[in-house]
Structure formats: C-alpha cells, structure tokens
Amino acid sequence: MTAVPPPLDVDGLLRDRRTRIIVCCGSGGVGKTTTAAALGLRAAAQHGRNVVVLTVDPARRLAQSMGLTSLDNTPRPVPGASGPGGGSLHAMMLDMKRTFDEIVEQHADPDRAEQILANPFYQSLSSGFSGTQEYMAMEKLGQLRRSDTWDLIVVDTPPSRSALDFLDAPQRLSRFLDGKLLRLLTAPAKVGGRAYLRVLNAGFGMVTGVLTKILGAQVLRDVQTFVSALDTMFGGFRERADYTYQLLRAPGTSFLVIAAPEPDALREASYFVERLADEGMPLAGLVLNRVHELPAARLSAARSLAAAETLQAADDGAQDGAGGHALAVAALRLHAGRMELAASERRLAEHFTAAHPDIPVVRIPAQPEDVHDLDGLAAIGESFLRA
Amino acid sequence: MPDFCYQPSDFSGRRGAPGGRGAGNSCPGGNCPGRPAGKRRLPPPQRSRAPDSLEKVRVRDTDWEGVRLHVVTGKGGTGKTTVAAALALALATGGRRVLLIEVEGRQGIAQVFDCPPLPYGERKVAVAPGTTTRPGGGEVYALAADPEAALLEYLEMFYNLRHAGTALTRLGVVDFATTIAPGVRDVLLTGKAVEAARRKDAGGYRYDAVVMDAPPTGQIGRFLNVTAEISGLARVGPIRAHAETVRKVISSPATAVHFVTLLEEMPVQETLDGVAELTGLGLQPGGIIINMVQPPLSLPADQLRATAHGAVDTAELAAGLKAAGIDDDGRLAADLATELITQAQTVTAAKAQRRRLAGARQPRYDLPLIPYGMDLAGLYRLAAALREQGAA
Secondary structure (H helix, E strand, O other): OOOOOOEOOHHHHHHOOOOOEEEEEOOOOOOHHHHHHHHHHHHHHHHOOEEEEEEOOOOHHHHHHOOOOOOOOOOEEOOOOOOOOOOEEEEEEOOHHHHHHHHHHHHOOHHHHHHHHHOHHHHHHHHHOOOHHHHHHHHHHHHHHHHOOOOEEEEEOOOOOOOOHHHHHHHHHHHHHOOHHHHHHHHHHHOOOHHHHHHHHHHHHHHHHHHHHHHOHHHHHHHHHHHHHHHHHOOHHHHHHHHHHHHHHOOOEEEEEEEOOOHHHHHHHHHHHHHHHHHOOOEEEEEEEEEOOOOOOOOOHHHHHHHHHHHHHHHHHOHHHOOOOHHHHHHHHHHHHHHHHHHHHHHHHHHHHHHOOOOOEEEEEOOOOOOOOHHHHHHHHHHHHHO | OOHHHOOOOOOOOOOOOOOOOOOOOOOOOOOOOEOOHHHOOOOOOOOOOOOOOOOOOOOOOOOOOOOOEEEEEEOOOOOHHHHHHHHHHHHHOOOOEEEEEEOOOOOHHHHHOOOOOOOOOOEEEEEEOOOOOOOOEEEEEEEEOOHHHHHHHHHHHHHOOHHHHHHHHHOOHHHHHHHHOOOHHHHHHHHHHHHHHHOEEOOEEOOOEEEEEOOOHHHHHHHHOHHHHHHOOOOOOHHHHHHHHHHHHHOOOOEEEEEEEOOOHHHHHHHHHHHHHHHHOOOOEEEEEEEEEOOOOOOOHHHHHHHHOOOOOHHHHHHHHHHOOOOOOOOHHHHHHHHHHHHHHHHHHHHHHHHHHHOOOOOEEEEEOOOOOOOHHHHHHHHHHHHHOOOO
16 A cells, blocks of 8 residues: 655645745755745745745855845845736845854944954854854844744755754754853853862863863863853853744744655655654645656556567667667667656655655656756746646 | 876885776676685785786776775765765775775664664674675775764873763763864864774784765865864864874875765766865865766767757657557657657756866766665665776
8 A cells, every 4th residue: 555645735835924934954955945945936926925035055056046146144136036926035145154243243242242253262163163054044044034024934954964953053052152061161260269169170170171182272261261252142042042943833934844755865854854743843744856757657667668679679670770769769768767766766755655644745846957047946836836 | 087196005006097997807796705804815816918927916906096095075965875885895895894984973874784773883784795806705894983982082092081971971071072162073083084094903904995974065175174174273282283183194195085976067066166175175086976877868969969959759759659569548659758858858968067077187987877776786786886987
C-alpha cells in the first residue's frame, strides 16, 4: 500500500491574510531561496499581498533578478513584480555584521558602542561565529515584523551545517552571553570583593587557567573587556532571542520544509518535521522541489528499453541506414532512464509520507535550467497552483 | 594541472596528464575479503611490459600521488559526502588503509555505508576491492569528528588535562571554546584530520590517506584558513601555535582540496569561486568532481540543438514506436518528444556549465548519475569510476 499525503494548498496559505510570516527551511541545495522568492512573487502578484522576502546569500543571478546588487540590509522594491492582485514585492539580503552592529549601537551609549565595535573578540564573534548568521537572520525577522510595513514576510533560512541551526543558534548565543561562564570571567572586574572571589576561586582559577592555555591570555582579556562593555546589554540578548522564538510559534507564522527527492534532503526534512513538532512550531507542509514528472509515464521503463533495443537491432541489421529509428531509440532510452529516476524519487517520497502521514506535500517539477528571472519564478508559482 | 599539487616524496612515482590512464587496472566493482594488516604493504609490482627490469616502477599513477590529506567540499545537494566516501574507497583499493573523517556532526558517513551512528573513534566501515596488480583488499575506517571530544583530546595530549573535562563541560567552557569562540572549533576539526594524516605506527604511516568530508563550498575558505581565523582572535598563544602547525600541513603539497559539483549554474559558480578563493589563500585546489552526470542523448549535434529549441519530428517518433510494436494512444509520441526536448535543454545547459568549469584548469572527473538511487553497490561503482579516471 502506498501512502498518499494530503495536498499542500500553497495558494490558500498565501491568500490568507492571517499568514504574516512564512519560514522556508531545509538542507542546502534544495532550492530554498528560489522557493522563497517564488512564494513572495506569487503572494504579491496574484494575491495582492505586500511582501518582503528576506534572503541570506542568494545565487548571483537570482539576486539580480530581484533587483538586489549588494548586502545592504535594506528591503528593495523588486521591479516588474506587479500582477492582477495589485500587491508589492520587496527583497533584501542579510548583512549579518551590520545587523549585529546595529543592535550594539541601539543598546549602548555612543562611547561604549564604539568600545564594543572595536573589540577584537566582538569582531570575531560578529563575523565568524557559526551561529551569528542564524541569530541575525532571526533578529532581522523580528525587526521586519515589528516595523509592520509588510503584511507578509517570507524568510529564507541560512545554509547551516544543520538545518536546525537557526532554531538553536539564537538560544545558544544568548545562553552564552547571559551565562554562567561570562559571569565567572567578569566576576573579578564586577565584584572586586575578596570574599566572593574566594568562593569562586577554585572554579574560576581552573577555568581561566584552561582558557588561557587554549586561547592565550590576550584573548581572555579581550573577552573580559567585551563582556564588561556589554554589561548594559545583558538580558537584552536573551530577551531578543525569546521574542523571536515566540514570534516563530505565534499564530500567523507558518513553516514550509523544502526538500528535493534525494535521501539526504528528505532525511533532513524528516528531522525538521519532528523537531518543529517538538517545539510546537506551526508546520504548513513539505515542498518537494525538482521532482521528475514524465508526460509519457504510462509507458513503463522495461517496455521502453525493450522497444529501444528492438529498434536498435533493426537499425544495426539494416543496409545503408535504412530503418533509421535513431530518434525513437534516443527517446525510448531516455524515457527508460527517466522512469527509473522517477521511480526512485517516488520511493523516497513514499518513505517520508509513511513516517509523516499527516504532513501535506506539494510537488514542484524539475526545471530544465536554473531559475534566474521573474518569469521562471512565476512559472514555479504556477506549479503551486496546479498541485 | 598545476605542478605544485604533488611532491612524490613517498614514491619514485611518475606523474602524467590527468585522466585517461589506468586502463586494465580498474578495480572490479565487487567486494574482496580483507587481508591481514601485516600483508598490506606489498612491494611495488614490476611492469608487465618490462619483465626484466629491476626498477621499481609503479604500474599505475594517479593524479594525486603524494597527497595524504584529501579535503572534499561541495555545495549542498551535490553529494559531497557520497563522493568523499567513494574517494576513500577508491584510495583504499589494492590493500591500502584510508580514514574518512566527517566534521559536520550529521552522521552522513554512517548513512552512506548503512551502518549505525559512528562514535568518536576510528571504526572500520568498509573493505575495498583488490586490483590485478595489488590483489589484497583495502580498508576504509571512519571517524565522526566532534569538536568537544577533539578539544578534550587536545587538552589531554598537550596539557594532560582530560580529568578536568567534566567540570569544563559543566561550566560551559567546552561549549564556549568549540561553538562560540570563532575558529577554535575549525582548528580543532582540521587539526584532527592533520593529526590522523601524520600519525605513524610501527609499519610507517597509520593511514595511507585521509579523506575529510568538509563543510560546504561557501564555508570552505574560512574553515581551512585556520590561522587567519584564529589570528583575528589570538595573536599569540597555544591555540595560535597549533593553528600554525595545522596550516602548514593544509597548505603543503600533501593536502588537496577537491570540489564536488553538478553541471548546474549555482554549484558551478560556487566551485569557481571556491577554487579562486583557495588559490588566493595560498591553499591548493585539487580536482573538480562532477557528480550525477547524465548519460548523453545519442543524437547528432545539430539534431540535439534543434531538439533543445523544441523541433522534434513527432511523425518520425510515431513511426519508430509503431515499428517497435508500441501502441500510440495518439499522444505518446508527442509526450516522448516533450521529454526529449526537456532533456536536450538540460544537456545543452550542462555543456555550457562544463565549459565554464574548464576555465578553472583543475583536473576534472565525471561520476555517473545512479538512476535507481544511491546504495552500497552504487558507491563501489563511483569508486571504480574515480580510479579509472586517475583520481585515486
């Protein structure tokens, strides 16, 4: 028995004014950014929504097609994105360092902000920390939502080591910045009292000793300077992370898990679906990209291959190229191979649905070429409708 | 092929042009029983064409002679982990021992080899076939490198501090050092691969080669450029010194960074950007491994071009179907024509991407699309393809 998933009504989701945020997540290379752009375009052009698409590191030509030329943290109108619905489409690319700097500038007085921005530890943290991009993407989402300028925000999540990083990174960073370790590190500076130090002494001595051994004394000094400069912002980070987390769980937010019919991508999708359920995050369904759908699927792979071999044999036996079924042989061989591929894709999708029978699925056919203009994005939008 | 890629220090090996060699030496796709480790190192066999020669001439050269650490990167979705596993198998062919390391904590290797999740320890996951000249089977070991475990190991190795591990973990120091402090995590992971590649036991190097399933192309420069990442943070100090050591190996001819790509615009662009980035950082780009290559359409060039533009003689197709005894329901020929047109467009676009890749001037290898889905048999097929083309 094969499991048939309920259909995912993407147009219904886009049309519904109560949908305020759509988060596209999934592993790398499955077409997340393209899907986010196609969703935004369709919502604006067909359903009259005022949409902003927040992307992280899109492919160059896709970015150009949306009128984006640089990371500048500013939503730019996408030219030519109008349609019968009369909505509007903006797009922006995330500049994570700039976003982090803005938070610092907002929360610290000018002198202190300058001190923080110049700190080597801060500079590494704001451009290098593996979770900073995720954290800043979520921060930006919070800002866009608060501004209330758009009635639909489509978010493309960063290409993480793990698809779950954007859920975890903000918590992890805020846990660190508000955490025990930093309090320990800054304790001497803040307290100065010897009694308090004595209590901490054993633990503190070991920790600083080890950190000095790993990182060197200068790093530790930078961290301490950074933390004491950041003192006024303590609590702020955790608050912000909590706000974003609640935003993701709020009514009006929908998650779409994006996958391609490949083992790795669908495995990540499965993890994601389970994780979202654990966190109580609202999952709308699975977008299965790059599915090979064959117009001549009623002709089986075996039959097609046998026919190709028959014709080939006839051609090989014929004198002077008589017979000449080269075109049909090419078409039949191709069809047999594509049918095998389609069958393996179908098996993978069935495994997913067997494990998650209630998750709605929409299938997007593979495009012969990469999508890099609005027409291509609109065509993907059309397949939401057909599905 | 750039000359700086090799230093045939371990072998008196010759080097040739990439690809096209190794005919007759390709490994059979099947599985061979392993041999006792003591018998692994067979003397280099003599070349059959010159049976009298006493010279120790290697029968078969690969493009990466002298490379001990193979770093494999690629855009998400290109099959980087699968290709890293196939490369490890290919390198292990003929009685060698290879370590495959993953660093992203995804347990991708266990999935590829269809075994339970890997612990932080080197486990044997596969045997490699022998060859006509080296009949012994090889071994692939795997390690899921975990930054926390690597940090504790590092502390123990250099400072005898392992007993402090629990306390450090509880206080969040390990968390801090491995996930928050930028660069520390990366230098620990690359450091682990470098350590394995240089490790020696009684019989010489513990591993003939180490293959690292590295982070995706977009992050590879930052990941490997460990000194720069650390130096922003630590101008002096032990971790900086450790980074310098790691960097020395990563930028030496004993390390090559291979790129896995598909013949699609975005992966190709990332590959070209990655090759340029690594070159700029003074690291050595290795081979470009083109994965999931589709079989060509057996049509003449001009007909292929016409087909890509939508011109297919449906009547000719219908005649062919009839000759083959397939009932056309009136639409079948047209539907098959649609499939042909789509594929002709894909093939044409892929050709253009192949031309762009040629601009990078790195050796290129093709791996076929496995249409029935990737499994162990498919993995051995990819390994054989890599050997046939001289990648291993």
